[in-house]
Amino acid sequence: MMVEVLASLSQIHRVIDAESLALEAQLGVPICIPNCGKCCETVLAHRIEADFAISAMIGEGKFHEMVSRCEGWLLERHKVAQIYEGPPVGIVQTKIAEEWHELVHMPCIFLEGDKGCLIYGGRPLVCRAFGVTHAPGPTPDFCPRPLGVGENQRCRGYIDNQQLEQAVKALLAGLADKEWATSGWLPAIIYREACPDKYRALVADNKVASAKIIGVTADYGLLWQEQLETIWQRQREVVASVS
């Protein structure tokens, strides 16, 4: 079953990659500047995406490096995540929710010194969708890629592919185990999938900040323009599901 799910996810990746090429052809400019990395902040991903990244990195021989970085992120006492009260459940108290929102502004732990991505072949949907299925960034001047045909600083092109959106929703809705569709911070969710016993032990020993181990429902994926506009306009309430 998991093999089929990962194959379906891989097919969705291929569609996004094809859309990315189509958008580039339409705009006449590359949709990303190599070695920029400006948008590579800590991201959320679904559990099945963590499994995809694990599988991809085992294949590329980068599994141990990936997991080691995840463990380092979990254990580091980041200034923006100071509350250690175990995994929150339900509507998260304001202070932890504030810390949760701050974590997104931290550079992604997989960003390399040359601004490449350690887990590029296994990166989650949110990374693949950036600037493809939604405009690149919360403000018009966020992304430094050149303007393409028909674009101006206030209006950037993106692909509106309803079939792709439906395919992602159908994949998440059709999972046999609904927990596979939940999201978490990418380093936490990869570590949880790769080393479940060690993850549980770290959480039980209260070694990980509460804001880092919040699990959220599936619709937190930052993939679509409409969804992004809602999020950029107001900070959403954090409701923890599976930690």
Ligand code: SF4
């Ligand atoms: S900010 Fe734009 S150019 Fe820079 S990495 Fe992200 S998509 Fe590429």
Ligand code: SF4
């Ligand atoms: S996983 Fe890779 S592409 Fe995604 S934010 Fe991190 S460094 Fe960037």
